[in-house]
Amino acid sequence: MGFLSVTPLLQAQAGDADSEALGAWQATMHQMSAPEEGCFHASYPSTMWERVTCAPAPGWRSALPKAPNRAQIVGNGSDYVAQAPSGRLFSSAKGTFPKVTGVTSEKSVGVPAFGDGGILGKNEYTLQVNTNFYSGSAACKGSGCSAWQQYVMSTNTPVSLTSSKLTDETEVFIEYWLINYGNGSESCPSGFIDGGQDDPGIDCVQNTAATLIAKGQLPITDLSGLTLSGSATSGGTDAATVTFGGDAYTATVRDSYTDIASGWTQAEFNVFGNAGGSRADFNSGSSVTVSVAVTDGSSSAPTCIPPSDREGTTGETNNLTAGSCKATSGTSPSIQFTESN
Numbered sequence: 268m269g270f271l272s273v274t275p276l277l278q279a280q281a282g283d284a285d286s287e288a289l290g291a292w293q294a295t296m297h298q299m300s301a302p303e304e305g306c307f308h309a310s311y312p313s314t315m316w317e318r319v320t321c322a323p324a325p326g327w328r329s330a331l332p333k334a335p336n337r338a339q340i341v342g343n344g345s346d347y348v349a350q351a352p353s354g355r356l357f358s359s360a361k362g363t364f365p366k367v368t369g370v371t372s373e374k375s376v377g378v379p380a381f382g383d384g385g386i387l388g389k390n391e392y393t394l395q396v397n398t399n400f401y402s403g404s405a406a407c408k409g410s411g412c413s414a415w416q417q418y419v420m421s422t423n424t425p426v427s428l429t430s431s432k433l434t435d436e437t438e439v440f441i442e443y444w445l446i447n448y449g450n451g452s453e454s455c456p457s458g459f460i461d462g463g464q465d466d467p468g469i470d471c472v473q474n475t476a477a478t479l480i481a482k483g484q485l486p487i488t489d490l491s492g493l494t495l496s497g498s499a500t501s502g503g504t505d506a507a508t509v510t511f512g513g514d515a516y517t518a519t520v521r522d523s524y525t526d527i528a529s530g531w532t533q534a535e536f537n538v539f540g541n542a543g544g545s546r547a548d549f550n551s552g553s554s555v556t557v558s559v560a561v562t563d564g565s566s567s568a569p570t571c572i573p574p575s576d577r578e579g580t581t582g583e584t585n586n587l588t589a590g591s592c593k594a595t596s597g598t599s600p601s602i603q604f605t606e607s608n
Contacts, residue, residue: 288312289513296515297361297496297508304504304519306478311513321476321518322438325424328462328472329395329417329442330381330544330582346579347557347592348399349534349602350570355563358528360396361496362536365603366556373487374548375540381582385545386423386433390484392547393539394420396497396507397580400446401530406523408456412448412468414525415580416441418497418507421541422484424477428460437485438477439495439509440518443525445471458524478518480509490538490555499528533572534561537606539583547585554607555587560599568596571604 292311299314301307307316351357375391377383385391396418404414420439426432447465448455455461455471462470485493492511499505499522508517522528536559540546549555561569571592572578587606594602 293494293510293515296510297359297494300498300500301504301506301517301519304521306476307517307519308478309515316517319478322434322436322479323426324474324476325421325434325438325440326426326428326430327419327421327424327440327442327474327542329419329542330384331446332580332582345574346535346537346581347574347589347602347604348572348578349559349561350572351532351561351563352565352567352569355565355567356528357531357534357561357563358500359496359498359562360534360536361494361560362394362396363494363558363560364491364538364555365558366554366605367491368554369552370487370490370549370555372550375545376548378544378546378584381544384543385583386425386541386543387545390486391423391541392487393422393541393583394493394495395535395537395539395581395583396495397535398497398527398531399533400580401525401527403530404445404526405529406445406456406526407448410449410453410468413446414527414530415444415446416497416499416505416525416527417443417581418495420480420493420495420507420509423541435483436479437481437483438479439507439516440477441475441497441505441507441520443473443520443527445525473524475518475520478516480511480516485511487549495536499531501526501528533578534559535579535581537585539581539585542583544582546583549586549608551608553587554605556603556605558601558603560601563600566596566598566600568594568600569602570594571602
């Protein structure tokens with residue numbers, strides 16, 4: 268009888284130990300730099316990145332924040348943002364969902380102010396870690412442009428900018444921008460394509476090649492198991508990394524394209540619609556806790572910057588309402604807030 272009563276306890280303890288070991292491995296992979304530019308994968312318990320074949324650079328495009336549309340509930344400039352302590356720069360930001368309750372469905376829908384763009388439908392969504400707009404970037408070559416970087420996990424992307432066909436794959440990649448580059452007569456620098464006229468310059472944008480995570484769309488009910496981080500290293504590479512269960516995936520690019528490591532002072536993370544200013548609509552009764560852990564070389568707490576018409580840099584949104592935000596110091600400085608409907 269003694270063994271019968273103890274065995275469930277031992278099994279539970281073993282399960283806890285396995286869970287703790289997996290969690291530690293996931294944390295390590297978000298800190299482990301890939302050896303070079305490209306696409307990489309690792310499986311638990313190995314901490315060695317192995318090169319994998321990249322998917323082509325997707326035709327995915329985020330929308331820039333649009334002031335007339337800031338009535339959206341979360342996103343498009345209305346989102347909590349982690350602000351680095353004075354004099355500090357972020358080298359990484361990791362977004363997680365520590366608590367998810369009541370979430371059974373999600374649908375990406377068009378927003379009229381953005382022309383109903385994006386990839387619409389069930390389980391179409393993105394996780395995004397977004398930097399601030401950085402006006403002092405060396406990549407601007409004195410033009411006064413703003414560098415911006417988005418670390419993205421998308422559940423679907425167009426196969427190219429010239430085709431409406433979708434990959435039907437969940438991928439991780441980086442979208443990088445030089446906004447309002449040049450004086451109107453210059454073309455985009457190497458590594459970018461022309462994203463459209465600005466005033467007086469042009470918006471230059473590009474996506475990295477993508478690392479495949481899954482065939483098809485990861486359902487929104489997997490949200491609590493997903494972690495997305497972005498990192499930036501001056502003179503090195505920047506990386507978008509996703510962990511899901513015992514697998515880690517990363518896509519990297521040279522930091523010199525944006526020089527974002529020299530001016531990354533704010534980090535935004537959330538779950539949004541899939542591209543083009545779309546909105547992720549969750550079922551009624553959904554509640555999602557969002558955590559953004561940041562690294563700036565200190566143990567000081569970041570500042571919770573509340574939703575306003577000036578903070579947050581993505582144009583995508585969701586239909587959840589954000590509650591209060593708490594900042595924490597220590598070995599893993601972070602901000603945390605809960606959003607629900």
